[in-house]
Amino acid sequence: MELVGFTVISASRQLVIAEMPFRSELRQLTGQFHAGALLTLADTTATTLANLHTQESPDSFTPERFPLTVQLNANFIRNSETCKLVAESVPVHVGRRTLVIRTDVRDASGRLLATVTNTLVPAGNAGNPPT
Numbered sequence: 001m002e003l004v005g006f007t008v009i010s011a012s013r014q015l016v017i018a019e020m021p022f023r024s025e026l027r028q029l030t031g032q033f034h035a036g037a038l039l040t041l042a043d044t045t046a047t048t049l050a051n052l053h054t055q056e057s058p059d060s061f062t063p064e065r066f067p068l069t070v071q072l073n074a075n076f077i078r079n080s081e082t083c084k085l086v087a088e089s090v091p092v093h094v095g096r097r098t099l100v101i102r103t104d105v106r107d108a109s110g111r112l113l114a115t116v117t118n119t120l121v122p123a124g125n126a127g128n129p130p131t
Contacts, residue, residue, distance in 0.1 A: 006044055009086075016049040016089045022082060032079040033113075038105050042116035043069055045087040046101035050120045053094050064124035067099060071119040080107040097121060 009017040018041065020026075026037040050067035052058065086106050093100040098121055105114040 006041065008045075008048060011048060011052065013049070013052045014090065016045050016052075016087075018045040018048065018087045018089075020085045020087075022084060027081070030079075032081045033085065035074075035076060035079075038076070038085065038114045039072070039074060039116065041085050041087045042074070042089075042103040042105050042114065043072060043118060045089040046103045046116070046118040047120065049089040049091065049101055050099045050118070053091070053099055054122045065122045067120035068123050069118045069120050070098075072116065074114055074116045076114045077112050080111065080113060082107040082109065084108050085113070092117070 005021045005023065007019050009019055011017075020037065020041045022033065026034055028034040047067055047069065054065045054067050055061060056065070086108070087103050088106075089101050089103040091099065092102050098119055101118045101120065103116045103118070104112060105116065106112055
């Protein structure tokens with residue numbers, strides 16, 4: 001995450017806010033953010049929120065409990081060459097085996113660029129479908 005400049009601004013089990021600055025390495029041919037940069041920010045912000053729900057406590061880390069995205073749906077609304085992206089992730093569903101997280105990605109002026117929905121499972125459950 002250091003490579004793309006991902007920074008968590010605030011984190012709780014109900015809301016994670018993260019930022020990513022604009023860099024020339026993250027742009028597409030038109031000079032605006034590459035769609036993959038928006039998805040990287042959205043997926044990482046959603047995973048950060050889901051991890052707060054799957055770990056035993058905020059002070060411990062168990063790799064088997066790390067949440068993995070098993071489905072991702074993205075709607076791109078517009079693009080920007082702004083100085084940064086801001087992502088806000090909120091839980092839609094927190095179940096025993098799956099989590100659904102919605103993330104809105106906005107530019108520095110607050111315009112909605114994309115909305116992304118992730119379905120995640122703890123790593124230890126990734127190969128085991130819900131019963």
